[in-house]
Amino acid sequence: MKKIVNEKELVRKIAIGMLMPVTVILSAGTVSAAEETDDFTLDPIIVTAQRYATRDINTPAAVSVYTQEELKATGATSVIEALKYSEGIIYHAQGPMGNAQGTMTSKIIIRGVEKGTLVLIDGIPLNLHGRYNLEDIPLDDIDKIEVIRGGGSVLYGSEATGGVINIITKSKKNNSITVATGNNGVQNYNMSLQAGKFGINYSVNKTDEINNISDGYTRSTAAPTSTSYVPKRYYDFSGNDREALSWRYAFDDNLDFTHSYGTSNSTYFYRHAETANAATIGSLSSASNFDTTYNRMQLNYKKENIKATFYLNQKELNNNKTEYWATVSKKYQQLTTPTITNGTDKDRTVGLDMQNTWKVKDNTLLVGMNAQRESYESKEKADNGAWDGRDFDRNVYSLYGQYDHKLDTSSNLIFSARETWTEGAVDDKNYNKFTPQLQYMKKLEENTTFYANAGMSFMMPTFTQIYGSASRVKGNPSVKPQQGEHYEVGLKRNTDTHAWRLAVFNYAIDDSISTTYTESTDTFTTSNEDIKNTGLELSCTIDNGRGWHTNWGISYSNPQKYETDKNGASQGWHRYYGKLQLNGGINYTSEKWKAALTTNYLANRERDTDAGGSIKPMLLTGANVIYKLKADKEIFLTVDNLFDRKDITSHATSEYYTMGRTFQLGYKMSL
Template sequence: MKRKAKQGNFGKNILMTMLITGTVFAGSASALAAEKDVESYTLDSIVVTAQRYATEELDTPAAVEVFTQEQLVATGGTNLQEALKFGTGLIYHAQGPRGTSQGTMTSKIVIRGVEKGTLVLIDGVPLNQSGRYNLDDIPVETVERVEIIRGGGSVLYGSEATGGVINIITKGKRTNSVRTAFGNYGMQSHAFNTQAGKLGISYSYDKTGAVDNISDPSGGRPEGMYYNIIRGEHNTANLRYDFNDAMYLSYTYGENNAHYVYRYSKQQDANGKDIDYKNAIHTTKNNNAQLHYDKDDWKAVLSYVRREQETRSKTATKKSGNYIPGVTTSDSKGYDDKSLGMDIQKKWELGKNIGLLGFNFQRDTCDYKEVDKTNMAQNRDYERNMYSFYGQYNYELNKLSNLIVSARETWTGSTTAGQNYNKFTPEIEYIHKLDDDTSAYAKAGQSFMMPTFSQIYGSGNIIGNATLEPQHGNHFEIGLKKNTNTHMWRLAVFNYKINDSIESKWKDNYTEVEYTNEDIKNTGIELTCAIDMGQGWKANWGASYSNPKKLVTINDAGTITEGSWRNYYGKLQLNGGLNYNKGKWSGAINANYLGERTRDNDAQASMKPQLFTDLNIVYKPTKNEKVYLNLENIFDRRDIVSTSTSTFYNLGRNVMVGYEFNF
């Protein structure tokens, strides 16, 4: 079946967006570029790839934020899920501390309030599979920089970029180094990097030990159940071989294991302790292979991405309303997601103008396997081909102004049970240089996201919904960027409405989930500034305010009227950082506050504000040595890091001490 997006007043809104461009004074998030020293910013020109080819950030009509590897390390995060939580307009969403995943319940970085709308790319290759991307599996050791592009990016990058794009650029040549670190809560973090001619090798290991009561029993399923971590481990190995300046091959293998014990607070054992309701081990194995070619304005990549996820659990047997301690039933279930992809693009320099054409193919398969409590095996296989043609034309109106028109046509084929879709997404952008250091822009475009296999066909406790529409939205943004010798000012004002957003709902028994289409919308403003204060001091701050809402499609037990808009996520976000780098000492302190939060459930209860803090101090006794101390959650807050009915908490105040040696 073919489905078409609702066009609405898209054309009229494009014109309105263009007319009000001049009312904006400064745009986008602080863009931070690479330096050799740790934890420092530079206010020099930044080159980004938001347009699918290199442009200066000041000349890019989008809200872009760039984190270098050094800046990611300075946040104290050992994986990208943790390191990106201090970004402007980014909401950290997790089912426990340090981004540890629980099988299919994985952590997310929510951009501008769109939960299912973050497209994660590794060197331009989509990482998303079955709606998951596992940023907690990516160590900062393997990353050169991360570009965050806020706002709908489906026209150039494809499905799932309805909130924005996280583009991860991995390291080319490695610095020979070894690092080790230990902390409380049983934390460990170790890494090794080496370069042998054309071959670069990186390996990292990260562990979190036992942490009890990471969730609130009142939101458990069944009510009274809460989560405890026994251990969480991540292993990642990355290889890259450069054949020449135009071609390289990379391969990454990652494996994470998380052991959880779920306890039931409404029943105690003979020793007066809450009984063990479930004992579960979640294992995920990731394979990512890419062959890249980049020469003479041609770019091509062949990719193979595979994620194997398995959950093995033992659940207490229930009799006469009570669980019987020690009497359990076993089950296992998991996914084997595979994506084979190809992307080819060509750029043309047409005098003062630039043209771009590209083709993308991706074949997705998913093998779902389950052995239930009665030892009955269920195996289901799904498949889908996705094709896209995309293009862009950057036309110079005059020496100060450019008009950029982009479009993508995407369709699916060979889909299980014939659920095929067809989407056309256009975008128009305008950028004007007020002077060499100031630019204003306006943009209007559309985005889309295809339903996943489990959402359409069901799996585990998910009931399939074959009538799901693709998620599609209209996006509008205006902004202006201003650089001075010591400041980078960015302001963005945005509005979007996403029709048929794919949202999950508990069934009446609260044990099964079904996905439905609901509309969401948001209007907001983001202001950021990066400052060079001299004498080794740098600073950055950001403020954003928005009003994300979701349209209720059914009457939820009389608590919310059908057809009304309800609040969704948080509204006010304040973030900032202070950095020092001089001589043998360097350090960084970062904070991110999220307030005016609302639960995404029927009760619509307000939530306490969230405040993330981190202090990182580095001392270099010699040129090749580095000793560091990282203190996270300085005020020892017990913050809620989820927004759904279940309440999950972050890790308490924690300290990690490490040593690094370069050779």
């Protein structure tokens, strides 16, 4: 007990020690002013929303841009953990620090659309089978991230029904070495090198055991004293090891090749709670080990207004499940002849994306095409030792275009369209969809812009949703592509010190693709359910001067879905996720110090189940302090979950929780 108390006291002192420099900075009046850098601007250049470079105030969409310095200021080491503080999005996780639990991966939910986030790396889709594993992407290799909120299927295709996240990597690596360690066995190491045309980045991340990462629940209807009683079950996290290697070679100013390779190994223990009669009745538990490997390659060509990328994106997931007996005397006692289940999922996409942009007087015309082949393999080893395997593929083609017409000196009308179709799918399960979009932008003043959008989005079902998997997922050959109508109006205004952004949106998505879990059969079934939402987003970024930068945001919406029961009977509209979101941050930079406090608050939450029910608000907090020892050396301290809260990060069959207060102390040296 004394040891536990001492550890808690140590964590408390470290957290207070970290906050003290921030408090000193906040109250000091004689701290030297920071030199302005390119890491902070009130009106950044954006390349994602229109597929060519425009300034934020001239972009008719709700956009957030995060530089690497802003991302690192959150104290995160991966993309998923950094973006959880962003405005207009909901952080959804089923593992500590965003770790995936096999195919149950963490999500970034934009404007309440759970299956509607399209993630890009340098403009190329990262999504495989509806998943994108942002926890595997280290921040040290990122230049900036652009988040476009709102349906974006016109320019980027399927899955962008909620929005688009474009992760833009560094064209040149930093010559540096970073090491960090903290509680919960957290370790982070990063090395980045650039030599002429060749650059390389290598990262290692480790996390130790964390118990009770979910709530306990039971299907048992027997009394706890009964020999047929099944105790409550929990998830324990037995650790994660992650490695990521990326390199880039620039042949010249127009042609480069990039390759990313990574592995992730984690184990989740599904255990029963110990009860008074557990030694008598026994309790079957299991450990699942997930081993993931990914490869991503891009050959990029760019000359003047022409862009072309040939790409490969591949991920393989191996799942080994071993059963145990859990008793009072020995919590994890392996069976003499344990049941071992092996499974493998392999996704691959190979494609080509090309576009050209022309300036016609004051107008801009963009035309592009995309062709890719999607493949999916699923295998599972049965009790008799035989392998049950499934193998699917299809070709996906798209033609897209955009015409930006200048109506007069202060207004533009932008028309965009995309035609997408598939070929070669099993049982002729092919789809085609035409999606248009109309945008209007008006300069009210030199630094004030009004815009209005009206467009459509769509998302195709995945192979598993259509055909099922080799394990517990039942296919639904009748599942329909989801399609949505999106409307948005917005106002952007810049002053010398403030950047104001206001957006009001409404969408209705028909046949939203949903997955339902059935306890009695332990299976997942795919169906279509409508969803809708109306909301408002208001944010402000402020240059306070003397090295200070602050930001705040308010999002209020009402995400709902139309539910049916297992027999298809209507259950009506059901609200889910949260209505009110507040986020903000304080950043300070001087010659020696950098400090940041970041927070995101989600309230009026509802469970994402047909039973519904409210959930307590979620408060995410992070802090980071950096002290520059010399021009090429610095130390840093980061703290996540400052108030040591146990917040619910996902809520379906089980509820999963945030980790307790986590800190890391690190050292970075430039080479």
